[in-house]
Amino acid sequence: MPRIGHDVPMKAYDHISKMLEKAAGDDGIVSREDADKLVSDLRKDGRGTEALAARNLFKMIDARDQGKGARVTGYDLDKTRGFVEQKMLENRDDNRNGFSQAEIAKMSPTGRALVELGQMLEVEKTGGRVAHRTPELGMEHIAKMLNEAGGPDKIVSRDDRDELLDGLYREGRGTEALAASYFFNFVDHRDYKMGARVTAEDLSKACDYAKDKLLLNKDLNKNGYSQDEIAKFSTTAKAFLHVGQMIEAGIIKADD
Numbered sequence: 047m048p049r050i051g052h053d054v055p056m057k058a059y060d061h062i063s064k065m066l067e068k069a070a071g072d073d074g075i076v077s078r079e080d081a082d083k084l085v086s087d088l089r090k091d092g093r094g095t096e097a098l099a100a101r102n103l104f105k106m107i108d109a110r111d112q113g114k115g116a117r118v119t120g121y122d123l124d125k126t127r128g129f130v131e132q133k134m135l136e137n138r139d140d141n142r143n144g145f146s147q148a149e150i151a152k153m154s155p156t157g158r159a160l161v162e163l164g165q166m167l168e169v170e171k172t173g174g175r176v177a178h179r180t181p182e183l184g185m186e187h188i189a190k191m192l193n194e195a196g197g198p199d200k201i202v203s204r205d206d207r208d209e210l211l212d213g214l215y216r217e218g219r220g221t222e223a224l225a226a227s228y229f230f231n232f233v234d235h236r237d238y239k240m241g242a243r244v245t246a247e248d249l250s251k252a253c254d255y256a257k258d259k260l261l262l263n264k265d266l267n268k269n270g271y272s273q274d275e276i277a278k279f280s281t282t283a284k285a286f287l288h289v290g291q292m293i294e295a296g297i298i299k300a301d302d
Contacts, residue, residue: 049144052136054164055157059130061167062099062160063123076104076118092284094224095163098215102156103130135160158218162297166288169295175270176287181261181279184289187300188225189249192233202230202244222298225285232256232282256282 069084070076081104088097107118107126134157136142138149145153150161195210196202207230214223233244233252260283264275276287292298 047147049146050150050161050165051144052131052139054168055135055160056127056131056164057167058099058160058164059103059127061163062096062103063120063127065096065100066104066118066123067120070119074119076123078104078108081108081118089224090281092221092224092279092281092286092288094220094222094285094288095159095166095218096220097224098218098220099156099159099163102159106156130157130160153218155216155218159220160218162218162220162292165297166292166295169291169297173273175272176276177270178262178265180290180294181271181283181286182257182290183293183300184225184286184291185229185253185256185261187289187293187298188222188229188286189253191222192226192230192244193246193249196244196246200246202249204234219298221285221288221292225282225289228282228285229256256286261286 065084066076066081067074069080071080081100085097085101088094088100103126104118107122110126134154135145138153138157139145140149145161150158153161191210192202192207193200195206197206207226211223211227214220214226229252230244233248236248236252236255260280264278264283265271266275271287276284279287289298293300
């Protein structure tokens with residue numbers, strides 16, 4: 047894969063910084079409640095990697111400013127930009143020629159989330175209809191990851207789910223983690239009897255159900271999803287959509 051330029055994660059940092067500043071409201075101070083609401087809103091919108099980056103960056107700034115009366119402001123966000131650029135990102139680029147995949151793998155979860163988000167921002171499209179296949183790609187990718195998490199017996203326990211999610215979060219893959227968490231819970235809830243378990247068959251049936259009830263029935267005119275129709279998606283469906291868009295953009299591979 048080609049190297050990733052330094053500007054890619056920094057564009058993501060600026061994107062998150064602007065959202066945190068906007069979340070602060072009129073007083074210009076980002077409280078923990080403000081940050082928590084932003085993260086919650088992003089997760090509800092299926093934007094797991096943005097939520098991960100926003101949560102981690104706020105926590106990092108908040109932890110570095112522990113003095114009496116400490117607060118997170120736009121000034122703090124601007125000041126932290128240089129630290130993120132130099133200490134979290136550029137010091138991983140051994141040859142100063144952009145980040146290789148091996149170098150990205152050595153970044154913190156926050157750094158890796160910024161790389162993924164920056165790539166997504168570069169290819170993000172606004173407006174226009176979205177093909178049915180896009181969120182379906184995301185759904186199939188998530189179902190495959192859950193199935194593989196079950197190991198040889200193809201039975202996915204809650205411990206298997208948690209191990210998968212922990213690994214994804216460590217890699218900065220917040221949107222895939224969000225989609226996997228919600229979809230597992232969706233499947234688990236459908237089979238709630240004592241001793242129930244999530245199997246490959248359960249995942250396959252859930253995909254058929256989700257394709258029909260969470261996705262296709264939202265397309266009233268059967269001509270692709272409009273932005274208004276996407277706005278009515280569930281969190282799970284929105285996460286599938288974002289994962290599918292990353293697959294189509296080559297940011298993540300469907301056969302990973």
